Amino acid sequence: MPPPAPVSPLESHLGYRLRxxxxxxxxxxxxxxxxxxxxxxxxxxxxxxxxxxSLAPTPLAERMGMTKGAITKLASRLVEKxxxxxEANPDDKRAQTLSLTSRxxxxxxxxxxIADGNEAAFFGPLTARDRGNLNRILGRIxxxxxxxxxxxx
Amino acid sequence: MPPPAPVSPLESHLGYRLRxxxxxxxxxxxxxxxxxxxxxxxxxxxxxxxxxxSLAPTPLAERMGMTKGAITKLASRLVEKxxxxxEANPDDKRAQTLSLTSRxxxxxxxxxxIADGNEAAFFGPLTARDRGNLNRILGRIxxxxxxxxxxxx
DNA sequence: TATTGTTATACTCTATAACTATA
DNA sequence: TATAGTTATAGAGTATAACAATA
Numbered sequence: 001m002p003p004p005a006p007v008s009p010l011e012s013h014l015g016y017r018l019r020x021x022x023x024x025x026x027x028x029x030x031x032x033x034x035x036x037x038x039x040x041x042x043x044x045x046x047x048x049x050x051x052x053x054s055l056a057p058t059p060l061a062e063r064m065g066m067t068k069g070a071i072t073k074l075a076s077r078l079v080e081k082x083x084x085x086x087e088a089n090p091d092d093k094r095a096q097t098l099s100l101t102s103r104x105x106x107x108x109x110x111x112x113x114i115a116d117g118n119e120a121a122f123f124g125p126l127t128a129r130d131r132g133n134l135n136r137i138l139g140r141i142x143x144x145x146x147x148x149x150x151x152x153x
Numbered sequence: 154m155p156p157p158a159p160v161s162p163l164e165s166h167l168g169y170r171l172r173x174x175x176x177x178x179x180x181x182x183x184x185x186x187x188x189x190x191x192x193x194x195x196x197x198x199x200x201x202x203x204x205x206x207s208l209a210p211t212p213l214a215e216r217m218g219m220t221k222g223a224i225t226k227l228a229s230r231l232v233e234k235x236x237x238x239x240e241a242n243p244d245d246k247r248a249q250t251l252s253l254t255s256r257x258x259x260x261x262x263x264x265x266x267i268a269d270g271n272e273a274a275f276f277g278p279l280t281a282r283d284r285g286n287l288n289r290i291l292g293r294i295x296x297x298x299x300x301x302x303x304x305x306x
Numbered sequence: 307t308a309t310t311g312t313t314a315t316a317c318t319c320t321a322t323a324a325c326t327a328t329a
Numbered sequence: 330t331a332t333a334g335t336t337a338t339a340g341a342g343t344a345t346a347a348c349a350a351t352a
Contacts, residue, residue, distance in 0.1 A: 005262030010200050013272045014284065015178040017291045022175035024300050025168040027343095039318070047163050057334060067321065072335055074319095094328045094333040109158030115168075116161060123167045125297050130290045131167065137283045138170045144278050147177050192341070210311060220344065225312055227342095247310040247351045 021122075029118045033111055037081065041066075043111050045074050046083060046100060050108045054087070054099035065148055083107060174275075182271040186264055190234065196264050198227050199236060199253060203261045207240070207252035218301055236260060 010016050030040050038046070041064075048063055049055060055063075061071045075098055078084035083104035089095035100108070123131055141147070163169050183193050191199070194217075201216055202208060208216075214224045228251055231237035236257035242248035253261070276284055294300070 005265075007200075007203065007262050007265040008269060010197065013268060014276045014288055014291070015175075015182065015268075015272050017288065017295070018171070018175045019179055020300055021291050021294050022168075022171045024298060026172055029168065041319075044163065047160075050160060058332090066319090068334065069322085069336080070320065076335095092329075092333080094326095096334065109160055112158075112160040115166060119166045119168050122294060122298065126290065126293060130286075130293065133283075133286050134167055134290050135170065137279065137287050138167070138174050140279060140283065141174050141275060142170070145177060145275065147173055194342070211309090219342090221311065222313080222345080223343065229312095245310080245352075247349095249311065 025118065025122050028121070029115065032114050032118060036107065036111060036114070038083070038107075038111065041074055042078055042083075043115070045071075045078065046104055046108055046111070049084065049098060049100050050105070052099075054097040056089075056095055056097055060098065063148075078104070178271065178275050181274070182268065185267050185271060189260065189264060189267070191236070191260075191264065194227055195231055195236075196268070198224075198231065199257055199261055199264070202237065202251060202253050203258070205252075207250040209242075209248055209250055213251065216301075231257070 026040060033040065033043055044064060045060070048060065057068055057071045057075065061068050064071070066074075075084060075086065079086055082101055084098055085101050087097050087099070089097055123134075126134070179193060186193065186196055197217060198213070201213065210221055210224045210228065214221050217224070219227075228237060228239065232239055235254055237251055238254050240250050240252070242250055276287075279287070
């Protein structure tokens with residue numbers, strides 16, 4: 001009989017524990033922004049647009065790590081909610097530009113406040129030293145793996 | 154004119170950075186186990202069953218933080234793949250028990266090896282000290298927020 | 307009446323690819 | 330031909346609720 005193959009416990013993996021914590025943080029945030037009528041992806045979309053006058057779908061997709069198709073779907077939903085507007089580009093008739101409506105623009109600070117509250121609930125109880133370490137270690141992984149930390153430039 | 158409301162940058166949030174890293178880890182793992190024909194959720198399902206002779210859907214759902222409905226769907230897919238079997242309970246005719254087939258049981262070590270490899274790729278390049286800190290800090294959050302780190306007892 | 311598990315429904319996210327209209 | 334954006338399709342995860350059988 002062959003010896004039993006080793007099977008390390010799930011919870012011995014940092015990746016597993018990371019997923020548990022990250023899921024809890026995202027789920028908690030999702031629950032709260034949902035009351036404002038938006039999803040997490042919609043929030044990130046609006047938050048990125050907030051830093052720009054306007055942005056075309058393709059660069060937005062790159063920034064958010066999504067496909068163009070996903071951006072179209074997200075954008076359409078936000079246009080329906082009157083939080084984002086789509087405009088034609090006079091120079092290139094294929095191109096579109098996306099920007100926040102005034103309603104969308106005024107919603108961003110409210111959502112930002114919710115994000116800050118969620119952040120405080122999960123990470124506030126840690127020591128400042130642990131928060132600093134967590135941030136540094138995650139940053140190191142982002143760097144080592146070349147992950148895109150959204151606003152690239 | 155009111156002063157502009159403060160909007161903290163996305164990347165200033167630990168929760169956001171956590172999501173980026175966690176998504177990258179999970180996505181990378183998903184890509185690899187997919188070659189073995191299973192999803193991440195299916196792997197966790199099988200990994201939990203691996204520690205038991207058999208388990209009913211309800212306790213399994215609690216362990217995995219999923220609803221009974223989700224478990225049914227997952228289980229049905231795994232039964233189709235002949236990795237899991239469903240059996241009736243002679244004592245309580247409502248009850249079902251889920252367990253790994255021999256094929257399922259022999260697949261677990263292979264998947265565990267993939268999980269170990271993924272773990273090494275993402276966290277191996279860190280210093281041992283950083284790995285320890287990351288584990289401790291995540292554990293602290295799990296503890297503070299009362300998150301279920303799957304195997305509860 | 308309460309519980310076990312299944313089924314139905316619905317929505318988000320993700321991914322791929324076909325498609326259109328321009329360039 | 331290549332590019333910008335849309336549309337279509339499909340799978341996976343999640344959540345809620347209705348349901349049948351059994352306790």
